[in-house]
Amino acid sequence: TVTPSVAVPRAGWLCPSSPDRGWDASSSPATSLLLAGREVPSQPRAARGFAAKPHHPPRAPVVPPGWGGDGGEDDVDPDGSTRRALEVAIDRAGLFRSIERAQRDAGDGASSSSPHAHRRLEGLEAHLASIIRFRGGPITLAEFMQECLTHPEFGYYMHRDVFGERGDFVTSPEVSQAFGELMGAWAAWTWESMGKPSTVRIVELGPGRGTLMADLLRGTKNLKGFTDAVTVHMVDVSPANRDAQRGTLECGPKRDDKENGDDKGKNPTSTGLGKVRVPRNPMTVRRGSDGEEASSGSTPEELGLDPVDVGVSGINGAVVEWHETMDAVPPGPTIVIAHEFFDAMPVHQFTRTERGWCERLVAISGDVEKGRGGSSSSGDESSRDGDESSRAFEMVLSPGLTPAGALMVPRRLEGVEASRRDGLRQLEISPRSLAIWERIAARLEEHGGAAIAIDYGEEGPLGDTLQAIRDHEFVDVLTDPGRADLSAYVDFGAMRRVIETRKNSGVECYGPVTQRDLLFGLGIGQWLEKMVEKCATEKEVDKLIAGCERLVSGEQGALGEGGRT
Numbered sequence: 001t002v003t004p005s006v007a008v009p010r011a012g013w014l015c016p017s018s019p020d021r022g023w024d025a026s027s028s029p030a031t032s033l034l035l036a037g038r039e040v041p042s043q044p045r046a047a048r049g050f051a052a053k054p055h056h057p058p059r060a061p062v063v064p065p066g067w068g069g070d071g072g073e074d075d076v077d078p079d080g081s082t083r084r085a086l087e088v089a090i091d092r093a094g095l096f097r098s099i100e101r102a103q104r105d106a107g108d109g110a111s112s113s114s115p116h117a118h119r120r121l122e123g124l125e126a127h128l129a130s131i132i133r134f135r136g137g138p139i140t141l142a143e144f145m146q147e148c149l150t151h152p153e154f155g156y157y158m159h160r161d162v163f164g165e166r167g168d169f170v171t172s173p174e175v176s177q178a179f180g181e182l183m184g185a186w187a188a189w190t191w192e193s194m195g196k197p198s199t200v201r202i203v204e205l206g207p208g209r210g211t212l213m214a215d216l217l218r219g220t221k222n223l224k225g226f227t228d229a230v231t232v233h234m235v236d237v238s239p240a241n242r243d244a245q246r247g248t249l250e251c252g253p254k255r256d257d258k259e260n261g262d263d264k265g266k267n268p269t270s271t272g273l274g275k276v277r278v279p280r281n282p283m284t285v286r287r288g289s290d291g292e293e294a295s296s297g298s299t300p301e302e303l304g305l306d307p308v309d310v311g312v313s314g315i316n317g318a319v320v321e322w323h324e325t326m327d328a329v330p331p332g333p334t335i336v337i338a339h340e341f342f343d344a345m346p347v348h349q350f351t352r353t354e355r356g357w358c359e360r361l362v363a364i365s366g367d368v369e370k371g372r373g374g375s376s377s378s379g380d381e382s383s384r385d386g387d388e389s390s391r392a393f394e395m396v397l398s399p400g401l402t403p404a405g406a407l408m409v410p411r412r413l414e415g416v417e418a419s420r421r422d423g424l425r426q427l428e429i430s431p432r433s434l435a436i437w438e439r440i441a442a443r444l445e446e447h448g449g450a451a452i453a454i455d456y457g458e459e460g461p462l463g464d465t466l467q468a469i470r471d472h473e474f475v476d477v478l479t480d481p482g483r484a485d486l487s488a489y490v491d492f493g494a495m496r497r498v499i500e501t502r503k504n505s506g507v508e509c510y511g512p513v514t515q516r517d518l519l520f521g522l523g524i525g526q527w528l529e530k531m532v533e534k535c536a537t538e539k540e541v542d543k544l545i546a547g548c549e550r551l552v553s554g555e556q557g558a559l560g561e562g563g564r565t
Contacts, residue, residue, distance in 0.1 A: 121392055123154050124148065129364055132363060133364075138363035139361060139362050140361060140362070141362060142430075142432075143362075144362040145347065146346045147482075148481045148486055149485075158239065172339065173211040175550045175551055176550070177215045178524055178548055179519070180216045180219065183212060185523070190335055190450045199231065203326070205235045205338040205436075206236060206338065206339070206344065207236055208340075209248050210244065210246075214250075217313055218315050220316070227316050231321070232313065233322075234321070235322075242308065245322070246309065246311060250313055251320055252311065309321070309322040310322070326440070334451075335449050337452055338451070339454045340487075342455050343487040344486070344487055345433040347429065347488045349426065352425050355399070355400050357401055358397040358398045358402075359402040359405050360396075363396045365394045391479050409429070413461065420461075427463065433491075434495065437495045438502075444507050453492075454518070456487070458492065459493040461493070466488045467486075468484040468485065469487070516552040519552055531544055
């Protein structure tokens with residue numbers, strides 16, 4: 001852990017100084033990366049395009065005991081552990097915690113001129129504020145969104161049920177079983193189109209409670225060949241969601257729950273953090289029982305490349321595996337379903353100004369008045385909701401083009417008509433969505449299969465579509481981070497372009513079409529007629545019809561006309 005309070009130069013630790021002075025321990029910054037081992041020769045300024053100056057050769061480093069000077073294996077680290085040369089290990093969490101403690105000791109963690117100076121920041125607000133202070137300026141909206149949704153301790157999705165009428169929003173599978181069963185019909189048809197492989201992996205990204213997959217398995221359990229070929233793979237980072245999915249798919253209690261007898265009733269103080277896997281420090285060298293060097297870094301399980309959990313569904317007997325990443329799904333023919341998954345991926349937002357495309361960033365409220373963080377965007381649409389005086393954070397604009405903007409904006413506007421491009425004032429881009437879609441395409445190219453993405457979205461390019469929902473109502477994006485769902489419209493045009501730019505890959509992209517057209521194409525009308533015949537009462541009939549109407553109309557939470565596929 002590197003503590004950012006006071007720098008204490010040590011003999012032998014090499015810290016960067018001016019290029020023509022080589023390395024100088026006396027000019028160590030407050031927070032330094034410590035580089036030990038082989039010396040890196042400096043380069044004269046003239047060779048880099050600067051005016052030549054007399055160059056003083058760097059001083060020979062003084063090597064601390066146990067670090068070795070030949071760049072090979074070291075005997076021991078100063079703390080007694082074995083390490084390699086040229087290794088730097090930093091625990092950033094320690095930096096954040098130290099800053100947070102210092103702020104609390106000094107007062108309340110915020111400037112007295114700040115609108116929220118009367119209250120102490122806690123939880124996710126304190127964590128985000130410590131990141132901003134450590135960085136020395138605002139963070140991107142994508143970073144803010146990622147922390148709010150998936151922070152291991154305070155993240156929105158990580159430790160509670162947010163779906164359904166008692167949660168914050170309702171999704172199509174929760175509205176009617178028709179949705180999941182029709183997805184099952186599509187999956188079975190796709191499997192037949194693939195030549196009925198003996199094994200097919202049904203992958204769902206962001207499965208929520210697991211309702212869609214349960215209805216899919218239930219609707220196809222009479223298709224013997226398909227059922228025998230299917231293995232189910234649920235990709236979800238949330239321990240709470242994975243527990244809910246296990247119950248929905250009738251997989252029974254986890255093995256370790258049976259052995260340990262651990263549940264919320266017996267361990268009420270449990271926060272679920274024990275279920276969040278953290279990769280091992282990659283700089284650590286581990287040794288086996290024989291003293292020989294073992295594999296360094298994280299194990300496949302620690303990296304999420306092994307299943308987090310395994311079970312057998314009581315619905316149709318299919319093997320179910322849970323993963324934290326798509327990369328952990330074993331190879332083979334694959335059918336991917338992503339329902340309201342990509343809308344939760346972090347987005348970057350850009351605003352066109354006289355300075356060019358400036359990125360919208362998140363700063364601690366009051367930083368602009370103190371002269372830090374860039375120009376204020378308090379007049380932006382992002383401030384249209386909520387009481388700004390109660391918010392710990394505010395939106396600001398970068399002074400100019402950021403590295404993210406320089407990389408993403410030209411790529412997204414490539415191929416867009418000049419008239420439309422010139423009329424854009426806001427631009428929203430989700431690089432993570434495009435990266436995931438690209439990896440899915442690469443998987444399908446290698447192993448065969450199909451993928452379907454169903455979400456709120458448009459053809460794009462899109463402007464500011466980021467929104468927050470709590471208790472089925474829209475709330476301010478920056479208020480109470482971690483307690484509301486954050487989502488943005490999906491740019492289907494950008495996703496399709498990812499496929500179109502893959503030359504000779506054999507993977508093709510279709511759509512988008514509305515959810516209404518998709519469900520009618522899959523036969524929701526015929527499905528409803530057959531189900532009505534099985535109903536015993538008029539109440540059951542009314543419930544079935546109401547659910548199907550919501551699916552195709554977009555009312556009360558279901559995508560319907562607003563959704564795209």
